[in-house]
Amino acid sequence: MKPTQTDIDAVCDLVNELCGIYLDNSKDYLIEGRLSKLVTKAGCANYADFARKVRLDARLKTEVVDAITTNETLWFRDSTPFDALRFKILPELIDAKSGSLFPKKFRIWSAACSTGQEAYSIAMAFADVVPDFEKWDLQIYGTDISPAAVAAAQRGVYNDMEVNRGLDQRYRGAYFVKSAGGWAVNDVLKRRCRFEVRNLLKPFTNVGSFDVIFCRNVAIYFTPPDRKSLFLRLGQTLNRGGWLFTGSGESLMDLGPSWAPKQHCRAVCYQPNGCNGVATLQRSGN
Ligand SMILES: C[S@@+](CC[C@H](N)C(=O)[O-])C[C@H]1O[C@@H](n2cnc3c(N)ncnc32)[C@H](O)[C@@H]1O
Structure with a gap:
């Protein structure tokens, strides 16, 4: 599901509120790649509806945080x-x-x-x-x-x-x-x-x-x-x-x-x- 500009604004605000991560307009691919399955699973018509629903649901908040964070790491990183x-x-x-x-x-x-x-x-x-x-x-x-x-x-x-x-x-x-x-x-x-x-x-x-x-x-x-x-x-x-x-x-x-x-x-x-x-x-x- 492709996010519209309204969707992107709603998700950027939500993500910033939940974990301080600042996403800008250029991150539409990231929003789609990481959240589209959750939007469908939650039965929402679009990302903006999803953002509203997430604010009222602690379990969904956790799922969004887990999905949107980049957990890339390795042993002795940078040595x-x-x-x-x-x-x-x-x-x-x-x-x-x-x-x-x-x-x-x-x-x-x-x-x-x-x-x-x-x-x-x-x-x-x-x-x-x-x-x-x-x-x-x-x-x-x-x-x-x-x-x-x-x-x-x-x-x-x-x-x-x-x-x-x-x-x-x-x-x-x-x-x-x-x-x-x-x-x-x-x-x-x-x-x-x-x-x-x-x-x-x-x-x-x-x-x-x-x-x-x-x-x-x-x-x-x-x-x-x-x-x-x-x-x-x-x-x-x-x-x-x-x-x-x-x-x-x-x-x-x-x-x-x-x-x-x-x-x-x-x-x-x-x-x-x-x-x-x-x-x-x-x-x-x-
Ligand atoms: C790229 S990893 C870095 C891991 C490790 N420090 C390293 O350098 O290999 C970034 C981590 O920051 C976490 N993170 C993002 N926002 C955070 C926040 N507001 N508070 C705590 N951790 C956060 C993510 O969940 C993610 O696991």
Whole structure:
């Protein structure tokens, strides 16, 4: 079913309201490709009627969010942020925390984690760095607006094609077991990762604070004011001395001097709250 201009306007408003994703007129093919089946299934004559119906139906809202979001992801995506984690950021944070009340506690947020590959990759990179991984209190918090993506992350089972996208055989051997649906993440990693549905454009209630945040390849879908507000709020949840990674090509230079990019291992990252060892130690019990 081809959307008319009225349909496109109605769907763009709906999608922006549900998940902050900004679609413009040029996205008529995307609206048709991702929503036409849902429109027919809901018994609606057109997309504008469908948009009205969705606003009154929580289950339909979920279906629209799952259908319209782009969940493209892979293991160790872009590789350089994970090198920066292994060789610069984690060793320095480990040093800064030594002697503190909770020297082995690390909280890392994979914000817009899609189906979980980013969160599990962070856990594997962490295990590369520390001896006795099991003895560290590593908490990885993965969130995404798509309930289907979060359910897949929680399941942690990937088919042959998914498991081969960016995952070295060495990691597959160490952290995955062959299962009915493909390859299942083992308990060593799973215990470290907790996944939840969360809209990044809503207030961050009860998230706590983090040593590192990955928020990659999601803000590109938002309007400039939503993007700005997102990164300012993420900055407020970072421990002092903590680090933020954005997607490759997602520069934050327009957000002001505290967002000056830093480069480590060819990855660009940000430290909006500066580096103050004492404050890091005080807040690391959060
Ligand atoms: C392209 S994936 C990026 C996944 C991962 N961060 C990476 O870089 O590989 C974008 C993800 O953002 C999620 N997303 C879109 N809008 C969101 C919102 N308002 N709040 C939270 N997640 C959102 C989508 O569901 C999707 O899984």
